[in-house]
Amino acid sequence: DIQMTQSPSSLSASVGDRVTITCRASQGISNFLSWFQQKPGKAPKSLIYGASTLHTGVPSRFSGGGSGTDFILTISSLQPEDSATYYCQQYGGYPLTFGQGTKVEIK
Amino acid sequence: VEVVESGGGLVQPGGSLRLSCAVSGFTFSDDFIDWVRQAPGKGLEWVARSRNRTKGYSTEYAASVRGRFTISRDESKNLVFLQMNALKTDDTAVYYCIRDYFKSDIYFIGNWGQGTLVTVSS
Numbered sequence: 139d140i141q142m143t144q145s146p147s148s149l150s151a152s153v154g155d156r157v158t159i160t161c162r163a164s165q166g167i168s169n170f171l172s173w174f175q176q177k178p179g180k181a182p183k184s185l186i187y188g189a190s191t192l193h194t195g196v197p198s199r200f201s202g203g204g205s206g207t208d209f210i211l212t213i214s215s216l217q218p219e220d221s222a223t224y225y226c227q228q229y230g231g232y233p234l235t236f237g238q239g240t241k242v243e244i245k
Numbered sequence: 246v247e248v249v250e251s252g253g254g255l256v257q258p259g260g261s262l263r264l265s266c267a268v269s270g271f272t273f274s275d276d277f278i279d280w281v282r283q284a285p286g287k288g289l290e291w292v293a294r295s296r297n298r299t300k301g302y303s304t305e306y307a308a309s310v311r312g313r314f315t316i317s318r319d320e321s322k323n324l325v326f327l328q329m330n331a332l333k334t335d336d337t338a339v340y341y342c343i344r345d346y347f348k349s350d351i352y353f354i355g356n357w358g359q360g361t362l363v364t365v366s367s
Contacts, residue, residue: 181341191348234354
């Protein structure tokens, strides 16, 4: 199985800050990497696919990058509504696997 | 595009439950469908996939549920099912049904339903 490791597990930042979350795959997955946002008590929301392509309606302050084994999710200017847990997920092989999540809090 | 799960509830260990997923707003037979679950306070775990009609509605399963869970479809009703047998307490989770998207020759997770809670307890 392909293991996905996110860092950090949690972070606290101020409104307007630039926030970066990293995701590492245990083997190369090309760009078959998605990012999801989940708020408490809600279903996850798809943010990014193909490592860097935003789903329709996702604000442009979100961006993704990387290929192979190392990936990054960036929020360019953190907003209060971005308080959530973020998950990466690989779809390059079965079983599909998720990172353990990164909880983003607003200071 | 709408994805709505139902069928969750309380079941005893060793019991069975069938979840349903109603999908609308897209061509049901063209798309892949996934089930993903989330245990209370835990992360996301992929459970099963049903490929589209072109792929014979073939399936894939996580090792933790293979042989106990079965994903299937009723094409006439635009429904996807997750039949769960020999349930364990570790299967307690919110189960999400997901319609996948297709881009660059590969399917990936797209639209999530709201989830349905399955509790396995005596």
